Amino acid sequence: MKKHEKIIKILKKEYPEAKTALKHKNAYQLLVATMLSAQATDVQINKITPALFKKYPNVKKLANTKLDELEKLIYSSGYYKTKAKRLKSMAQTVVKEFNGKIPNNMINLTKLPGVGRKTANVVLQSFFNKTQGIVVDTHVTRLSNLLGFTKNKNPEKIEKDLINVFDKKDWSFISIALILHGRKICIARRPKCKECKLNNLCPSSRV
Numbered sequence: 058m059k060k061h062e063k064i065i066k067i068l069k070k071e072y073p074e075a076k077t078a079l080k081h082k083n084a085y086q087l088l089v090a091t092m093l094s095a096q097a098t099d100v101q102i103n104k105i106t107p108a109l110f111k112k113y114p115n116v117k118k119l120a121n122t123k124l125d126e127l128e129k130l131i132y133s134s135g136y137y138k139t140k141a142k143r144l145k146s147m148a149q150t151v152v153k154e155f156n157g158k159i160p161n162n163m164i165n166l167t168k169l170p171g172v173g174r175k176t177a178n179v180v181l182q183s184f185f186n187k188t189q190g191i192v193v194d195t196h197v198t199r200l201s202n203l204l205g206f207t208k209n210k211n212p213e214k215i216e217k218d219l220i221n222v223f224d225k226k227d228w229s230f231i232s233i234a235l236i237l238h239g240r241k242i243c244i245a246r247r248p249k250c251k252e253c254k255l256n257n258l259c260p261s262s263r264v
Contacts, residue, residue: 060258061222064204067254068234075233077183080106084159084184085116091179092144092171097134105134116157120148143171163189175212182229191219192232196239203243203261 058066068075078099081087086106094102109130113119119127127141134140147169151157159180160166166177174190181187191197193212197219201207207218223231242249248263256262 061206064255064258065223065227065231067258068238069230071254072234072237075230075237077179077233079103079179079183081184084161084180086110087184088147088159088172088176088180089119089144091176092147093131093134093140095140096136102134105131116148116151116159119144120152122148140171146170147172161185161187174216178232182232188225188228191216191223191228192236193219194232194236196236197232199245200235200239200243203259204255205260 077087079087079090079094080103081090089109090102090106093105112126112130113122122145124138124141124145127144128137131137131140131144150169151159154168155165160169161181163174163177163181166172166180167174175192175194178190178192181189182192193201193216198210198212198215201215201219202210206222207215209215209218219231220228238255239245242253250256250259250263253259253262253264256264
Protein backbone atom coordinates (compact mmCIF):
# COMPACT_ATOMS: atom_id res chain seq x y z
CA MET A 58 0.00 0.00 0.00
CA LYS A 59 1.36 3.41 -1.01
CA LYS A 60 1.89 6.18 1.55
CA HIS A 61 -1.07 8.27 0.42
CA GLU A 62 -3.33 5.21 0.55
CA LYS A 63 -2.25 4.53 4.14
CA ILE A 64 -2.91 8.16 5.04
CA ILE A 65 -6.39 8.08 3.50
CA LYS A 66 -7.19 4.87 5.37
CA ILE A 67 -6.14 6.37 8.71
CA LEU A 68 -7.98 9.64 8.11
CA LYS A 69 -11.18 7.79 7.23
CA LYS A 70 -11.02 6.06 10.61
CA GLU A 71 -10.33 9.35 12.39
CA TYR A 72 -12.93 11.44 10.52
CA PRO A 73 -15.62 9.06 9.23
CA GLU A 74 -18.25 11.81 9.02
CA ALA A 75 -16.04 14.41 7.34
CA LYS A 76 -18.17 17.19 5.89
CA THR A 77 -18.21 20.98 5.78
CA ALA A 78 -18.92 22.61 9.15
CA LEU A 79 -20.71 25.55 7.53
CA LYS A 80 -24.43 25.34 8.27
CA HIS A 81 -26.66 25.68 5.22
CA LYS A 82 -30.00 24.60 3.76
CA ASN A 83 -29.40 25.29 0.08
CA ALA A 84 -26.73 26.21 -2.48
CA TYR A 85 -27.27 29.94 -1.97
CA GLN A 86 -26.66 29.71 1.77
CA LEU A 87 -23.56 27.55 1.35
CA LEU A 88 -22.09 29.88 -1.27
CA VAL A 89 -22.62 32.94 0.94
CA ALA A 90 -21.25 31.18 4.03
CA THR A 91 -18.19 29.97 2.14
CA MET A 92 -17.47 33.43 0.77
CA LEU A 93 -17.75 34.85 4.29
CA SER A 94 -15.45 32.18 5.75
CA ALA A 95 -12.32 33.65 4.15
CA GLN A 96 -10.02 34.77 6.99
CA ALA A 97 -12.63 33.65 9.54
CA THR A 98 -13.57 30.47 11.39
CA ASP A 99 -16.57 28.33 10.48
CA VAL A 100 -17.78 28.72 14.07
CA GLN A 101 -17.87 32.50 13.70
CA ILE A 102 -19.64 32.34 10.34
CA ASN A 103 -22.28 29.99 11.75
CA LYS A 104 -23.04 32.65 14.37
CA ILE A 105 -23.54 35.29 11.69
CA THR A 106 -25.58 33.46 9.06
CA PRO A 107 -28.91 32.87 10.89
CA ALA A 108 -29.65 36.62 11.08
CA LEU A 109 -28.15 37.15 7.62
CA PHE A 110 -30.35 34.55 5.96
CA LYS A 111 -33.41 35.77 7.83
CA LYS A 112 -32.94 39.23 6.32
CA TYR A 113 -31.79 37.90 2.93
CA PRO A 114 -33.59 34.55 2.42
CA ASN A 115 -32.70 34.37 -1.25
CA VAL A 116 -30.26 35.68 -3.80
CA LYS A 117 -32.70 38.31 -5.14
CA LYS A 118 -33.03 39.91 -1.71
CA LEU A 119 -29.24 39.97 -1.35
CA ALA A 120 -28.84 41.52 -4.80
CA ASN A 121 -30.99 44.46 -3.72
CA THR A 122 -29.35 45.03 -0.35
CA LYS A 123 -27.94 48.31 0.84
CA LEU A 124 -24.25 47.79 1.51
CA ASP A 125 -24.28 49.50 4.90
CA GLU A 126 -27.04 47.16 6.12
CA LEU A 127 -25.17 44.10 4.88
CA GLU A 128 -21.91 45.31 6.42
CA LYS A 129 -23.51 45.52 9.86
CA LEU A 130 -24.65 41.91 9.68
CA ILE A 131 -21.28 40.52 8.59
CA TYR A 132 -19.02 42.90 10.53
CA SER A 133 -17.55 40.20 12.80
CA SER A 134 -16.44 38.07 9.83
CA GLY A 135 -13.56 40.46 9.12
CA TYR A 136 -12.89 42.40 5.91
CA TYR A 137 -16.60 43.11 6.00
CA LYS A 138 -16.59 45.98 3.50
CA THR A 139 -14.87 43.90 0.82
CA LYS A 140 -17.03 40.87 1.57
CA ALA A 141 -20.22 42.92 1.42
CA LYS A 142 -19.35 44.28 -2.03
CA ARG A 143 -18.47 40.80 -3.29
CA LEU A 144 -21.64 39.25 -1.89
CA LYS A 145 -23.85 41.88 -3.49
CA SER A 146 -22.01 41.65 -6.83
CA MET A 147 -22.24 37.85 -6.74
CA ALA A 148 -25.98 38.01 -6.08
CA GLN A 149 -26.56 40.56 -8.84
CA THR A 150 -24.65 38.38 -11.30
CA VAL A 151 -26.62 35.27 -10.33
CA VAL A 152 -29.89 37.14 -10.84
CA LYS A 153 -28.86 38.75 -14.10
CA GLU A 154 -26.95 35.92 -15.81
CA PHE A 155 -28.26 32.73 -14.18
CA ASN A 156 -31.95 33.50 -13.61
CA GLY A 157 -31.47 33.63 -9.83
CA LYS A 158 -30.11 30.09 -9.58
CA ILE A 159 -26.67 29.24 -8.17
CA PRO A 160 -24.63 27.58 -10.96
CA ASN A 161 -23.80 23.92 -10.47
CA ASN A 162 -20.55 23.75 -12.44
CA MET A 163 -17.02 25.08 -12.03
CA ILE A 164 -16.99 27.28 -15.14
CA ASN A 165 -20.07 29.30 -14.21
CA LEU A 166 -19.42 29.40 -10.47
CA THR A 167 -15.98 30.93 -11.00
CA LYS A 168 -17.55 33.60 -13.21
CA LEU A 169 -19.22 35.01 -10.12
CA PRO A 170 -17.50 37.96 -8.38
CA GLY A 171 -15.52 36.82 -5.34
CA VAL A 172 -15.77 33.11 -6.21
CA GLY A 173 -12.53 31.23 -6.90
CA ARG A 174 -11.85 27.52 -7.28
CA LYS A 175 -11.73 26.93 -3.54
CA THR A 176 -15.21 28.35 -2.93
CA ALA A 177 -16.60 26.70 -6.06
CA ASN A 178 -15.23 23.32 -5.00
CA VAL A 179 -16.87 23.62 -1.57
CA VAL A 180 -20.28 24.35 -3.11
CA LEU A 181 -19.98 21.68 -5.80
CA GLN A 182 -18.84 18.95 -3.41
CA SER A 183 -20.90 19.75 -0.33
CA PHE A 184 -24.20 20.65 -1.99
CA PHE A 185 -24.29 19.42 -5.57
CA ASN A 186 -22.30 16.26 -4.81
CA LYS A 187 -20.03 16.98 -7.77
CA THR A 188 -16.31 16.40 -7.62
CA GLN A 189 -14.44 18.65 -10.04
CA GLY A 190 -11.40 19.45 -7.94
CA ILE A 191 -9.97 19.65 -4.42
CA VAL A 192 -10.60 22.42 -1.91
CA VAL A 193 -7.29 24.03 -0.94
CA ASP A 194 -7.39 26.32 2.09
CA THR A 195 -4.64 27.27 4.55
CA HIS A 196 -4.90 23.94 6.42
CA VAL A 197 -4.74 21.89 3.23
CA THR A 198 -1.81 23.97 2.01
CA ARG A 199 0.13 23.49 5.23
CA LEU A 200 -0.60 19.80 5.75
CA SER A 201 -0.02 18.90 2.11
CA ASN A 202 3.47 20.36 2.40
CA LEU A 203 4.16 18.75 5.78
CA LEU A 204 3.04 15.34 4.54
CA GLY A 205 5.13 15.64 1.38
CA PHE A 206 2.28 15.69 -1.14
CA THR A 207 3.53 18.94 -2.63
CA LYS A 208 6.28 21.53 -2.38
CA ASN A 209 4.10 24.31 -3.77
CA LYS A 210 2.49 27.20 -1.92
CA ASN A 211 0.18 28.32 -4.72
CA PRO A 212 -3.33 26.85 -4.18
CA GLU A 213 -3.93 25.97 -7.84
CA LYS A 214 -0.57 24.19 -8.10
CA ILE A 215 -1.25 22.35 -4.83
CA GLU A 216 -4.65 21.29 -6.14
CA LYS A 217 -3.02 19.85 -9.27
CA ASP A 218 -0.44 17.99 -7.17
CA LEU A 219 -3.13 16.49 -4.93
CA ILE A 220 -5.24 15.52 -7.94
CA ASN A 221 -2.23 13.59 -9.26
CA VAL A 222 -1.78 11.81 -5.91
CA PHE A 223 -5.32 10.86 -4.92
CA ASP A 224 -8.10 8.98 -6.71
CA LYS A 225 -11.04 11.16 -7.73
CA LYS A 226 -13.35 9.30 -5.34
CA ASP A 227 -11.22 10.65 -2.45
CA TRP A 228 -10.88 14.28 -3.59
CA SER A 229 -13.77 15.60 -1.54
CA PHE A 230 -12.83 13.61 1.55
CA ILE A 231 -9.12 14.42 1.62
CA SER A 232 -9.63 18.18 1.67
CA ILE A 233 -12.18 18.13 4.49
CA ALA A 234 -10.17 15.53 6.44
CA LEU A 235 -6.98 17.61 6.20
CA ILE A 236 -8.89 20.70 7.34
CA LEU A 237 -10.30 18.84 10.35
CA HIS A 238 -6.90 17.31 11.14
CA GLY A 239 -5.27 20.72 10.91
CA ARG A 240 -7.73 22.16 13.40
CA LYS A 241 -7.69 19.26 15.84
CA ILE A 242 -4.19 17.75 15.76
CA CYS A 243 -1.74 19.38 13.34
CA ILE A 244 -2.22 22.86 14.75
CA ALA A 245 0.08 25.39 13.10
CA ARG A 246 2.11 26.65 16.07
CA ARG A 247 1.60 23.72 18.44
CA PRO A 248 1.22 20.47 16.50
CA LYS A 249 0.26 17.45 18.61
CA CYS A 250 2.66 15.08 16.89
CA LYS A 251 2.61 12.56 19.75
CA GLU A 252 -1.17 12.25 19.38
CA CYS A 253 -1.11 12.20 15.58
CA LYS A 254 -2.00 8.87 13.96
CA LEU A 255 -0.04 9.97 10.89
CA ASN A 256 3.28 10.58 12.67
CA ASN A 257 4.91 7.43 11.28
CA LEU A 258 4.05 8.53 7.75
CA CYS A 259 4.78 12.22 8.14
CA PRO A 260 8.27 13.45 7.14
CA SER A 261 7.71 16.54 9.31
CA SER A 262 6.80 14.63 12.48
CA ARG A 263 8.54 15.76 15.68
CA VAL A 264 8.14 12.37 17.33
